[in-house]
Amino acid sequence: FKIKHDIPELEQLESGPWPSFVADAKRYALRRRKLGQDNLLINQDVVEDLLGQVELSYVHGETHWKHGGIVGVIGYGGGVIGRYSDVPEQFPGVAHFHTIRVAQVPSKFYDTDFLRGLCDLWEYRGSGLLNMHGSTGDIILLGTFTDQLEPIFQELAQVLDVDLGGSGSNLRTPECCVGKARCQYALYDTQEMCYEMTMHYQDELHRPAFPYKFKFKFDGCPNGCVASIARADLSFIGTWRDDIRIDQDAVQGYINGEFPPGGGSHKGRDWGKFDIYEEVINRCPTGCMSLEGGKLVIDNANCTRCMHCINTMPRALKPGKDTGVSLLFGAKAPILEGAQMSVLVIPFMKAEPPYDNIKEIIDKTFEWWMEEGKNRERLGETIQRVGLQRFCDVLGVPPAPQMVKEPRSNPYIFWKEEDVPGGFKRDIND
Amino acid sequence: FKIKHDIPELEQLESGPWPSFVADAKRYALRRRKLGQDNLLINQDVVEDLLGQVELSYVHGETHWKHGGIVGVIGYGGGVIGRYSDVPEQFPGVAHFHTIRVAQVPSKFYDTDFLRGLCDLWEYRGSGLLNMHGSTGDIILLGTFTDQLEPIFQELAQVLDVDLGGSGSNLRTPECCVGKARCQYALYDTQEMCYEMTMHYQDELHRPAFPYKFKFKFDGCPNGCVASIARADLSFIGTWRDDIRIDQDAVQGYINGEFPPGGGSHKGRDWGKFDIYEEVINRCPTGCMSLEGGKLVIDNANCTRCMHCINTMPRALKPGKDTGVSLLFGAKAPILEGAQMSVLVIPFMKAEPPYDNIKEIIDKTFEWWMEEGKNRERLGETIQRVGLQRFCDVLGVPPAPQMVKEPRSNPYIFWKEEDVPGGFKRDIND
Amino acid sequence: MEELKKAIVEFCESGKTKTKFYFKDIEKAVKDKVPGAKTLQIKKACSALINEGVLIYYSTGSTTMYGLKGKGITEDH
Amino acid sequence: NPMENRVTDIGPRHYWQCFPPVIQKNYGKWDYHEILEPGVLVHVSETGDKAYTVRVGGMRFMTVEYLREICDIADKLADGYVRFTTRNNIEFIVDSLEKVEALKEELGKHKFVSGSYKFPIGGTGAGVTNVVHTQGFIHCHTAAVDASSMVKAIMDGVFEHFTSMELPAQVRISMACCLNMCGAVHCSDIALLGYHRKPPAVDHEVLEKICEIPLAIASCPTAAISPAKTEDGKKSVKIKVERCMFCGNCYTMCPALPLADGEGDCVVLLAGGKLSNRISPPKFSKVVIPYLPNNHPRFPEVVEAVKQVLEAYAKDARKYERLGDWAERIGWEKFFEKCGLPFTEHLIDDYRLAYDTYRTSTQFKY
Amino acid sequence: NPMENRVTDIGPRHYWQCFPPVIQKNYGKWDYHEILEPGVLVHVSETGDKAYTVRVGGMRFMTVEYLREICDIADKLADGYVRFTTRNNIEFIVDSLEKVEALKEELGKHKFVSGSYKFPIGGTGAGVTNVVHTQGFIHCHTAAVDASSMVKAIMDGVFEHFTSMELPAQVRISMACCLNMCGAVHCSDIALLGYHRKPPAVDHEVLEKICEIPLAIASCPTAAISPAKTEDGKKSVKIKVERCMFCGNCYTMCPALPLADGEGDCVVLLAGGKLSNRISPPKFSKVVIPYLPNNHPRFPEVVEAVKQVLEAYAKDARKYERLGDWAERIGWEKFFEKCGLPFTEHLIDDYRLAYDTYRTSTQFKY
Ligand code: SRM
């Protein structure tokens, strides 16, 4: 089957073992032709035109999209990204090619009924091309015309029972790891919390009044499977404050080679017999583990809960039972001042519905950032500009050494007038 | 003996085991009285007035000196720090209290003839108070009147055969560690090089044409006994590039407890029997040491020459024989942008008289910094402002991973127009 | 509410070359004009104007601004 | 009235209804897990139940046709449920080993006519899992390079590491098509970044019409843009090129300032970042190759470079040691040596916190 | 003509003539050394010669009388030579153990009438050696606190560590009287820093006469100073106090802007810096107590704080572990706990490279 444009470059991507998006797109282009324009509200050639334009981009080494700011659905300031081709005459099917961000199910489990419904809708009113999922976590419906936006939005909401995700200067669609659904490490209920926060902050998600985007992500434990520490203005990461639970028999099991270390994560290579010193005790970053009389001992006061020992011997070691979240603030990509990771501001908090303690912190954060943040300034940049201690003040959190890698080495302390006896005013003649 | 002013606060410093500068000053005040004004060109009460003013400062918690910029000796832009009392009526002896910085002998060995000559001169023409030595390394003669400056300078030069040190926007008096004079670790001749550079750059030392001060310091090895890495715009630190020499018998000697580890540095406390693993092998920061068949083995390619093993077993281990210096640039105290340590720019260079290779580097550095540096901008700040790679260009040194702890994490590479095919100009219609 | 809406529209009309505004700038202008106005109320007023079709959102994808419908850049450029 | 009967603010679907029964039943009760073979996990519950996961490599850019095919498999062999991971892999979760076997067989059969797998099994443990990536030429206006094609080329190149677990630790590869870095490229073991190297061209003819000049000027983080007039009196802007750091912010605000330039744009390779707190804290990726050609569609130089770093690491690192931890242990000098990469001036930081990356010690390796 | 017969540019004295014979003979030939007891070292040469060093604690602020006393001892018992160390200690270097004994005896006899030692032996190995310091009220115009008195008080307080070698490693204490930090206070195990906490007072009456206003304005790193006029029309300056970081640069340029304020000025304690490359690279000292009172002349709170840190370290650190390495190993959380110091907001960096000090990980200790 030949599509309408020559795409020799793209066709080079049909070979090789990894799934080929070109092969997929080509066969779908054929399906659209077969369906015919009568059964489609968007140009039946949209996929062919897209491939044609991408081919042209490969040849030029340049993108052929233009930005398009006005489009959206009524009343929402986010959820749609406007996009226009800069070569619409050549590729009329993609003259408009707006995307719609659809809120994913927290942790991304789906029943096929929903997915099939989505496919039908998107085939009829859109290009039939999509991302499962975008980098923030949304389902990205790629490419439709302006007049389809509103109908799609309402069909999603009324038929498929799902809302749009975020874009623009909004709260973005929160995202969480698989957590308690299928992970023994989850230290709080990531799905529950993600869902609750998404619902609670619907207005912030859809109606922009922030200085810039704002992201929540929920990692169930310090392994960080949803990368919150690098990608969320507010990163929730599960932790605990009591002792690691040790099953000494299972420790022996590992030593005796009964269980594969790392849950079998290194099965493909012969790394030799498991050596608890080499693989666990000496790798503990704090040096707080030892073997005493054949028993594994952990000096929990010095453990930083890095998860290594637990990851390596999951049958023998479990996190403590007094669990909660650490709140870290301010991660972002490099625009403008360089990338930032989230900063530990609240080392431990209980995380139980209805999460009022946490909502209070979030509300204070939003309020302050909306007041203090400059246009297009991410929370992390605002914190950096005014200083971490000011942000602590705002949250009412006492400063703690846990917030820093090390204390300041410069002595440039900005003392406040009220801290200094006699204040700043003085008479030169004294 | 009561001095002319009441000094109850100062007198609290006469007790306690550590040498008391107050006791010293008081007895010297007495001597000056006994000598009488006829034998002294400066007020015989100068020490008493100084103590009186310091007492007042303790009471006020404030200094009583004013800055005095103009004074100096003819033709030199440095070597004298002008100082005036802000309470001269109360303490006329210290109305002027200028200091003279006298170049110390490199590594600060003295014969007593010289010191006695200095004492006589300074008693006669100054306060008789001095620092052995100032933080840069000079002998600091503390306190004289303006009219004594020139006579003192010429008497120093003509009788005692010694010059003034630096101050102001000059090269400052270079300083070196004890080195080959009494240290087995010295990897180049610190005295020789310090002396040679001081002589070679006399003009830079005395006649200010730099944007700001500039300091050389010479450490014989990475132990850094003259603190060059923290205090010198150009830090010379000895290093080597062949293998650490091992005397396996002496290693056994340490293992058997025949020699005290650390050259006896820990003798005061019972740290238990020497354990070569605990104290040396496992403490090696690169993990490049091992004991194989009773022999100590060092993987020299991975050694970073931190000196730990050598310091701990000085009889068994010696640095290599192919020695030279590392050149690090840009240390400074925190004004204005925060303290900096020197940055490794030239990992290895031979350091042998007449040091032409090194003088070439210094000349390039001076030339560039005088061109590029802003007023009151230290070399380290200039480097930081324009980027380390620009400075490498200037020195003609190829960039190397040795210069950085890690490569950049931001992608903000400032590509130059000539690096990019086609340059920066282009036609919008392409 | 009506007072706030009026202030918002007036501010958006006042731009000479600018036709799209950050919320913060609107907020500041409205607070100057209507002392005591709260951020949340201003946001509500903006949302209302959006729903009425007086204001439109202008989103670069990463950033959202507000503008008067029909003024400045429109989708058919 | 368009607002009538509209439904808004309903949020995402609730997760519970999307869980397979074995998940619903054992929610929060998982005791331990094991990777049975690459791509196949078992999670064992305190109740004794077991959940088996078969993970397959996903193209995140797909058609509804492909998604329907996933649904068909899920309906046939996985009780009608499917899950996507945070790295765009596809997971079928079932409650017995027999179902796993059936799934494996079925999945292996699905291939595109051109021969590539539709559902390769793997992506677990100490191997390479899916490359997270961004839009590229498929949708984005600021892309310096395409994304989907590069990912396809890389995954073809390192496919054997997707289906095996032979590396010292997991290696996470990420890709972003411009320095907005939509993803966690800044904290990945290996990251590819599309990069513009020319300041924006100014389309004086249309600028005034399609851009708000004050917005364009304000958008530039280095204040490189200032107002200007063309000879025929049109309002426009000019760019101080020596100030430009090619960030593309201005183009976002003003389409008359395109940066893209096929000739100048390139790919940057970063390495040594991580996200987990395991052993060492999360860390940023470091730029280790400042320039690789944007050789669409198969980027042979990029694929080669990725392999070079990967193989040097595989050979030399310790068990559980992430790529960045390895580089730090052996020293970056040795990293460049062992990977066979040149060190160039572009790798020395000269941005805001640059000083913190300079070596202020005599500890180095030759 | 004042320039006639003037001698200039002769540089320092040459070192060779100042070396004792045993040094001249064995220059560059040293084989190894040993600390025989606190303050007494032997260096053994390849030639078989030995050089014995007796080190005594020096007050660097001294009178010619004291210096003559040193010369007397050197002439009597050390062949007429003496040396000063980089930390202002005094060394007598001789070629036999007998001479060492004679020196020890002699030195012990020299005491001030008020009882303090003139020449206490010590300052070697794993102990506390002399405090390097600066001028303070003896000579400097920007001092926030006195130096010599604080050093005397501290050395009295930790004297037992000067004459013994019982610590895990050497502990280097430094002192600087203002944040110009003349010395290596920024890289010391323990450092004391005099600190102004009030912006300059402006002496409007004289400013115009004694200062160049443009220079004063330009001197301020935070641009806190701007021109102003007094009511009676004198030219002067005003200070934006919330911008002032108390650096004193303006006062150096303009004496009509004094910062000193007995009430406001204070002492800052820093800890954990080092200079050597041994095991770990050199590192900066960190501010661990933002404020201690400037309680002249004996600074009881400062001395107490130094001891507190020192004793916690002595108790807990490993052999060869410098103070900063210890703090990093146990974590700064534990440092504050073990030293019994409160953590305050002032200890969180908010200066230029502040972000690099923030904790971006979940690894912490409660
Ligand atoms: C669609 C998506 C990439 C993808 O293919 O997955 C995306 C696409 C765009 N991002 Fe992004 N970002 C996407 C996730 C991210 C992430 C990852 C995340 O959210 O976890 C980041 C890094 C984390 C962060 O927020 O910093 C990210 C950091 C950026 C930035 C840099 C922001 C910064 O502060 O450094 C920009 C530029 C900007 O904001 O001006 C940006 C801007 C954009 C824009 C709107 C382009 C622009 O400059 O206006 C892109 C629109 C592309 C298009 O045509 O659709 N996008 N962007 C992702 C959203 C999908 C979704 O909703 O699921």
Ligand code: SRM
């Ligand atoms: C005398 C001495 C202190 C002492 O008691 O030992 C000293 C005294 C002064 N220093 Fe210093 N500095 C002295 C060694 C140092 C050192 C140590 C060194 O050289 O190894 C440093 C740190 C290293 C460095 O150069 O950065 C040092 C860093 C400063 C600074 C901060 C410079 C910076 O870039 O951060 C200033 C302020 C300035 O330059 O404006 C300064 C300024 C001053 C001034 C001139 C005061 C001023 O603001 O104008 C002081 C005059 C005091 C006086 O009344 O005599 N002094 N100064 C030291 C010189 C003695 C000598 O020649 O042997």
Ligand code: SRM
């Ligand atoms: C399914 C998924 C969560 C989800 O919500 O989708 C997941 C699932 C698991 N992760 Fe993860 N991780 C997932 C993304 C991540 C990420 C995020 C990323 O890469 O973007 C990270 C951080 C990566 C990083 O540090 O750069 C991540 C770092 C870990 C770690 C820490 C590994 C390390 O050595 O640093 C563990 C612990 C382990 O492997 O034993 C872990 C462990 C696990 C376990 C073993 C947890 C469990 O017991 O169930 C799961 C199976 C691991 C496996 O695949 O080998 N997971 N995991 C994600 C699968 C992505 C994929 O398709 O490949």
Ligand code: SRM
């Ligand atoms: C005499 C002196 C050099 C001079 O030119 O004057 C000197 C002499 C020696 N140093 Fe030093 N160091 C001297 C200042 C320094 C300094 C500078 C400072 O403190 O300002 C340092 C860097 C301090 C720092 O890192 O903060 C210094 C760091 C070392 C080290 C590294 C120690 C460490 O654990 O980090 C060694 C190695 C050792 O102790 O085995 C060392 C070793 C030595 C040896 C053993 C070298 C030798 O074999 O002769 C000498 C006797 C050590 C002793 O006193 O215990 N020297 N040494 C200085 C004596 C100062 C004093 O009066 O106390």
Ligand code: SF4
């Ligand atoms: S972040 Fe922790 S809880 Fe969440 S999926 Fe990963 S390992 Fe499990």
Ligand code: SF4
């Ligand atoms: S969780 Fe990490 S720090 Fe804690 S004991 Fe285990 S390996 Fe050590």
Ligand code: SF4
């Ligand atoms: S720096 Fe090295 S060579 Fe110089 S005195 Fe110290 S240990 Fe010896």
Ligand code: SF4
């Ligand atoms: S000098 Fe340092 S790095 Fe080299 S072998 Fe010795 S301890 Fe290891």
Ligand code: SF4
């Ligand atoms: S990384 Fe850049 S080019 Fe790619 S999707 Fe994000 S904004 Fe667009």
Ligand code: SF4
């Ligand atoms: S690309 Fe970035 S730095 Fe360059 S002109 Fe545009 S906004 Fe400014």
Ligand code: SF4
């Ligand atoms: S530290 Fe400050 S007060 Fe002390 S001598 Fe140096 S400049 Fe003067």
Ligand code: SF4
């Ligand atoms: S003390 Fe420093 S910051 Fe304050 S006004 Fe003076 S120069 Fe400026």
